[in-house]
Amino acid sequence: MVKGLRLVGSVAFVLGFLALIFAGVPWYVSVVDNPQVGGPLPWWFRAAVYLFLGGVAVVLVSVAAEQGLRRREARELDDSAEPTDVLLQNTDRVPGREVTHALGLVEGHTIYAIWLGKDISALVRLILGGELTEYTEMMGKARALARHRMAARARELGADAVLNVRYMTTSVVGTAAELLAYGTAVKLSPPPTSDDPTA
DSSP: OHHHHHHHHHHHHHHHHHHIIIIIHHHHHHHTTOTTOOSSOOHHHHHHHHHHHHHHHHHHHHHHHHHHHHHHHHHHTSGGGOOSSSEEOSSSOBTTBOEEEEEEEEEEEEEEOOOHHHHHHHHHHHHHOSOOHHHHHHHHHHHHHHHHHHHHHHHHTTOSEEEEEEEEEEEEETTEEEEEEEEEEEEEOOOOOTTOTTO
16 A cells, blocks of 8 residues: 555656646746736646645655554564574585575565665764764664565575575665675485484
8 A cells, every 4th residue: 555655646746747847847938028927827837736746745655654664574673583493504504414405596685775864964973983873773774684584585495594695785876775685595404313323
C-alpha cells in the first residue's frame, strides 16, 4: 500500500512538474508583459500546481510511513539477534567439517542513507575533526542488514554455512552508501561426535 501511494504521488509530481515547465513557463513569459491579460490564473495552471505540491506531500508521507516500518525492522536486526542457524565464515572451510554441496552464490544488498540533520552534523565534525560517528553508525546498520539478508537467502537454500563472506561498498548519491554482502552457500558434513575415532 505504501509503495502504491508513493507511486501515485510520484506520478502526480512528475505530471505537475512537466505541466509547469512546458506549459506554465511559456504561458507566463507570454503574458507577464501584457497588461491586457489579467484575472485569475487559468484552471490548468492551478491544477498543475496542485499536482506538483500534492505529489510532493504524498511522497513525503509515504516515505515517512515506510521509514517507520524500516526502523522497526532495523530494531529487530541488531547484532544480538544475529541468526545462528547459518554459519558465516570468511574462510573457505569450516574446521572439523567437510563441504558436501556448494549451493551457489548468495547476496545481501542494501542502499542506506542518513537524514539531512545527521549529514549536517557530520559536516561540522568534518571541519572540526574527529570520528564521523553518524556515518560509522550508518555503515554498521547497513552491514548488519546486508549480512542478515544474505543469511536469509542461504537459509532459503537450506545451507548450513556461507563461506568466503565478503563485503563491498560504493557511494551511490551524496552520502547514500550501497553495501553488498556475498559468499558461497554450502551444505556441510555432520559435526564429528565425541565417540568418533577420527575426531
